[in-house]
Amino acid sequence: MAEHTMVGALNQALRDALAADPRTLVFGEDVGELGGVFRVTEGLQREFGRDRVFNTPVAEAGIAGMCVGLALAGWRPVAELQFDGFSYPALDQVISHIAKYRTRTRGRAPMPVVIRIPSFGGIRGKEHHGESPETYYVHTAGLKVVVPSSPLDAYRLLSLSIDDPDPVVFLEPKSRYWTKEEGELTAEGPGIGSARALRNGEGCTLVSYGAMVGRCLEAAEVLSGEGVECEVLDLRSLVPLDVDALGEAARRTGRAVVVHEAPRTLGMGAEIAARIMEEAFDSLEAPVARVTAPDVPYPPASLEQRYLPSVDAICAAVRRTVAY
Amino acid sequence: MAEHTMVGALNQALRDALAADPRTLVFGEDVGELGGVFRVTEGLQREFGRDRVFNTPVAEAGIAGMCVGLALAGWRPVAELQFDGFSYPALDQVISHIAKYRTRTRGRAPMPVVIRIPSFGGIRGKEHHGESPETYYVHTAGLKVVVPSSPLDAYRLLSLSIDDPDPVVFLEPKSRYWTKEEGELTAEGPGIGSARALRNGEGCTLVSYGAMVGRCLEAAEVLSGEGVECEVLDLRSLVPLDVDALGEAARRTGRAVVVHEAPRTLGMGAEIAARIMEEAFDSLEAPVARVTAPDVPYPPASLEQRYLPSVDAICAAVRRTVAY
Amino acid sequence: MTTRQHMHEEPFLQLIAPDGSPVDDVDVELSTEELRELLRLMVRARRLDRECMALQRQGELTVYPPFEGQEAAQVGSAFALGPDDFVFPSFRELAAAVTRGVDVIEYLQYHRGTWHGGAYDPVSSRFAPLCVPVATQIVHAVGWGFGAKLDGHAACALAYFGDGSTSEGDFHEGANLAAVFEAPVVLFCQNNGWAISVPLEEQVAAPIVRRAEGYGFPGVRVDGNDVLAVYRATREAADRARSGGGPTLIEAITYRIGPHSTADDPTRYRTGDEVEAWRGRDPIERFRRFLVGAGIASEDFATGCEAEAETWVAEVRAHVIAMLPPPEDDLFAFAFERPPSTLLREREGRSGG
Amino acid sequence: MTTRQHMHEEPFLQLIAPDGSPVDDVDVELSTEELRELLRLMVRARRLDRECMALQRQGELTVYPPFEGQEAAQVGSAFALGPDDFVFPSFRELAAAVTRGVDVIEYLQYHRGTWHGGAYDPVSSRFAPLCVPVATQIVHAVGWGFGAKLDGHAACALAYFGDGSTSEGDFHEGANLAAVFEAPVVLFCQNNGWAISVPLEEQVAAPIVRRAEGYGFPGVRVDGNDVLAVYRATREAADRARSGGGPTLIEAITYRIGPHSTADDPTRYRTGDEVEAWRGRDPIERFRRFLVGAGIASEDFATGCEAEAETWVAEVRAHVIAMLPPPEDDLFAFAFERPPSTLLREREGRSGG
């Protein structure tokens, strides 16, 4: 069985999409000869030509805005914004147009647009290279927001995102780009909107997405040694949010801890806590806990592991929740 | 006692700030001769001259970015972005710089900047004129976010925001601009970070801010007729969030309903629900309910009252919560 | 006065003088029928604009942004486009919509407050939905134009925007992207001298047309109240775009005679003299005199246009007043093709109670 | 090759030929001491740049963006500023920081990964923190310059940015605002031919300097590898700005000899020939030959500069290696002057456990 890195899996998903549908376009800063600063688009320009895969000037609002016009002309744009921190200049085009265009045109002009953004922290990056931008997109009505946590699922989710008729913001956890996973690259399996349990347990439910899923699994391992068996839920998509899975899990374990890299206030943890309370109030044995970054800007490399949720912090939160 | 509209109170707060501190500047699109599209800056240019109060070109990122340079040069910029929906082009400058500059410079370059944004819906406005942008700012670490609900408090909160050494995003509820309140304009009283109870009751706590505070008071009136006495909490500032007041209220009434105009997912209701659960889990008799707009773009005038939380919807949520 | 200064700072293309006399070779290769049609369209558009002002005052429309004074700029440019070309309007281009044959009733749903963006089909109309955030539509036009180019499809996109919109970053990103991708795009700036209350000289420090050279494509300055000059400049730019010549920036010097919108009070920021001076350059009167003087149309034809516009507008008015709000379920009907389950639940909850 | 094409497309200011011979009146009103100082600074800067590359390879710095080849552009421009002027750098302007006397150790905290933006005091250093989101600093410079103007304070702001950065909306909004407010600002573009892997011709379709006219202020194109030409152009622009003449755009034609950053592999997108051609225009060697040829400095002086740079860099290296991570509490220490209670709680929670 072949082993895949997340970068390799994403690259294959783009290649397969370009091959499958001649209307698919891949563009962004440095996606051409260079293959992207993370090599996710490696070799695609050579294979599909400069009309299908091309560099753009350094203009994020322009990149997002061009997606609108290209979609109106019947193309399927898959755009890359180079880093989380550089996706912000495009926010106006994403919020004001990509998210609203289908509604504005009563469904006559859908926006089958995918915006890929290498995101999140943990790579000892410079300022603006470790941001967790999901809240800005999740709160924006009209968008779907997808976050893979492993190579095989990255292939599946990116393929499904490109097929999706609605606009998808696809956030790639940079810190997992080079992790490896064995198996077949296939779009079969759980769709966008279905969370998946990566570990079962009755003691507490750990809810996460992206790079923090790995830390949750580590924490679950540690806690298992203490006799606390945790279920680990990988959300996979933040919009749609799998509230059924969240409710069911909370009803089963009565305890939930949400983990993410974004700052606490109005990070995904807030929505998940609120939804779990709405879905499973009577079953809750303890308040839903949030293990997140503090409400301060992303720090320099030498402090980032103090900023991001640590395995210890996750374990401590679970212990408190179980002991509650 | 004098009667004040919110527009008049805000205008007076700006006038007093310009008079009190020669370093204060007021600028934005149409704030000069016109006095702003809502007249909040009426007469200020005539009174303080074109150096202190001036029009800018139509360039929101530029307006926000200039605030950074002006603050570095020792000025206190009070900028207006004309409407909620037109504040998005400035998001990159706000998120990447205004919110991070103090941290980046280890406190050496504070950002005593106020960005005023006429916000929220309910005025039968065109598209992009009824947005509730608070989540984008509340989640951005390094900003304070203030929302007045009445004329007298608007004067107080804007005065305190201009005095505040940290950057403040000041969201003005357009639909309340012409409401009147009797009393003295003074900065004395509850500060930024303190919620205030506008009505007391033991049956349920209604939590809101901005224009929805008025609807909560109407709902409380209706419910009182049914024998359900509601406490109505006006948050006043979303960052800092008065979690002590939230916890205390929830401990007292055991029931809370949050009301806002923004779409549900990752609207303030999510954070408030999560905080209340964290603060007062054991006292909660029912899940914290959220009465919000649905997760769709802001609709045209003829549908907006179907989109915004209605008094009926608030009452229904309270009844469900009390009956839970 | 600003716009006049700027207007005279450098030459601009003018074929017909304000008094209606030809100042240059006026042959723009239009048939007599087509020339008359230009007048007909301008007269219709103005009559409709005035009706919309009235409808708003009567509470039948929400805030309305009138275009009176800009008829030649909009009709002349829209008339120059081919059936496959695609227009990306801002929010003041009702005259262009009329010229393009967009369903006016559906368009007015926007101003009626019954549907954002207008309810017409943008794809079959070749006219994008109304776009409020200024300059953002310019980048959409570049994307569409580049898409047409990739399709090897000989069509161009035309983006309308105002003088104030040129201060936005999106104007620049769009112009530079169009230049780099050699996209078939016409960037059509209606310089009406004002951005709400901000005069041109507080908006820019040089004539807008000069920007074109910095991007590497042609810029043309034209008398925006001269419908033939606007037509010729747009026709040339569109032909060049379709034949691979890339983008053109057109700066049409015109004036907004009315308020920025029905919510605006222009007496706060501009003088009556300025407005009067511009009434003297009225685009319709100018073209009427030209047609009559050149024997292309009779006075009767002109009066006929007004009569015809009158009946047409009466119908439009009736339809507008009859427009009902959409059903509440339309709130939910269009946000997604595959909606999240949470939204479906909320939707059912509503229809349930 | 792009940059060369563009470079020769139109004339640019050059005082010293690549071989070191004067091509024009080289009197820029600098004393012998000052002229020598320019060489000293360029030598120091390059030596430091190379040390930083080494430190990064040795794991002592995080990703580092070298400036080798751009010494004349940075040193010549920074040297032309007065003590009250304020620099708004991007992320590659270490040579400008050295020239301005910014505390290099504190600056390198940025690359060490111990503090974002660098730990120097931007206000007393008259040097803003490093700015990563390209072009955003241009608007900050305009704000600062306009603030200085309001203070009636004769100082200007200089913003550094690259060729790729000129595609951003913020470049445009900053340039237009500077023009409209007649802000004392120098917009200094280091056109090094590449934006990471994107060559100039995929970034813009016309020489960047041509943009200036569209905004209504002067644009100057200068040989960015000729330190005297850069000095003169910047000196003139800064003097004009301080005396109320408003902004100037300077396009300095130069080249990035090294990779975009230590994370980049330039062999994927450019040829070795191109790099070699530019080594032939080396700014330091050129100026050394000029000084020696003109009898302003001796070969010994030049070798002396290198020796002196060597010792200086050894000290810097020692300090960098000794830099410790800040205490965890620094995470919380600076976000607010009056922090929310929720943040204080979290902060105490941490220090607690």
Ligand SMILES: Cc1ncc(C[n+]2csc(CCOP(=O)(O)OP(=O)(O)O)c2C)c(N)n1
């Ligand atoms: C991004 C954005 N900012 C602000 C506004 C508010 N606004 C509406 S029209 C207008 C002035 C536009 O002036 P111009 O581009 O000259 O067009 P005109 O109104 O003259 O037709 C402004 C500032 C907006 N619609 N979009």
Ligand SMILES: Cc1ncc(C[n+]2csc(CCOP(=O)(O)OP(=O)(O)O)c2C)c(N)n1
């Ligand atoms: C807003 C933004 N988008 C993207 C990036 C990623 N990025 C870093 S440097 C760079 C290229 C900049 O090119 P140029 O302006 O020519 O400067 P140079 O690197 O050549 O010095 C890009 C795209 C960024 N830093 N900021």
Ligand SMILES: [Mg+2]
């Ligand atoms: Mg205008």
Ligand SMILES: [Mg+2]
């Ligand atoms: Mg460059």
